[in-house]
Amino acid sequence: MVLESLAEEPVEAFEASDFTQALAHIRTNPGIDIALIDLSMPGMDGFSAIDAIRRTAPDIYLVVVSASEDPQAVRRALDCGAHGYICKSAGSASMMKGIRSVLEGDTFVSPNIVVPETRTQTQCEFDAERLRKLLTPRQRDVLAMLRQGKSNKEIARDLSLAEITVKLHVTAILRSLACENRTQAAILAAKVGL
Secondary structure (H helix, E strand, O other): OHHHHHOOOOOOOOOOOOHHHHHHHHHHOOOOOEEEEOOOOOOOOHHHHHHHHHHHOOOOEEEEEEOOOOHHHHHHHHHHOOOEEEEOOOOHHHHHHHHHHHHOOOOEEOOOOOOOOOOOOOHHHOOHHHHHHHOOHHHHHHHHHHHOOOOHHHHHHHHOOOHHHHHHHHHHHHHHHOOOOHHHHHHHHHHHOO
């Protein structure tokens, strides 16, 4: 309803129950102008999802609509590529203002949040050189295979390692890169071109 009130013509909206479905909609509907996402949608860490959406559709406007009013979360969302951050506690008038502002090319953050100027250390700030310094050559090999979507068993077979060794490498990779799961690590590897 909020989006329909912004447009002078009918609005086509796609709903997604998780990030995987949201990415599928974005891939199959290249004409989507704006994506409204919640950081706590299932399927992927919200910050990794922002990055994945930005890589899939660089021209799409991306707005986080979240219950979290944590200034560090807002800063991190913006650093990862979000164009706006609207609190769910905001009324529909504030939401409309935020969406309109983003569609006009501005960055919008709900007015009750003071966003810190300093960037937090996040996955978004990794580059290929830093990633190479953090990981051993074998861990980089494992990460490259994670990026290909291979299971621990497949990685063990391809690298002639024991499956438990692969599991230990994956755990070390996730810890070193501050990732919560394999998907986040794979997305980060893709982002830096590993």
